[in-house]
Amino acid sequence: MEYDSRDIAKVAITMAMTDDRAEEAKAKEEAAARGIRAAAVDFGGEFIPSMSKLVERAVVAAKREGIINSSHLEEGAVAGAAREALTQIMPKALGLNVGGKIGLARCEEHMAVSVFFGIGLLHLNEISVGLGHRAL
Secondary structure (H helix, E strand, C coil): CCCHHHHHHHCCCCCHHHCCHHHHHHHHHHHCCCCEEEEEEEEEEEHHHHHHHHHHHHHHHHHHCCCCCCCHHHHHHHHHHHHHHHHHHHHHHHHCCCEEEEEEECCCCEEEEEEEEEEEEEEEEEEEEEEEEECC
């Protein structure tokens, strides 16, 4: 079956929105059954000082889960898509803490990175989703 960028973006968003490891594993299996490689990684911390760590975590997770290989082309695509996703939530997150998940998905040339974060202090959170896509 052939998928377009919207289909792959949906899987990345779904991965980022999973509640726990069991739900994450189930979503990953469902994606794999459709020929889509997917992964998710938890993250939390201060937004601005953590931006490079967020991008790094996305790249490491993509390599670990076989979504990309170790070429600078594919690593750069993940890093660019992750940065794009973070840029979309930046206006809400400046100066605050974020916590949630980074979701990744790829099928053939389509690769997407999504972030689903609570943003704020203590229990006073705003919720935000960011999404980046690259063609490989």
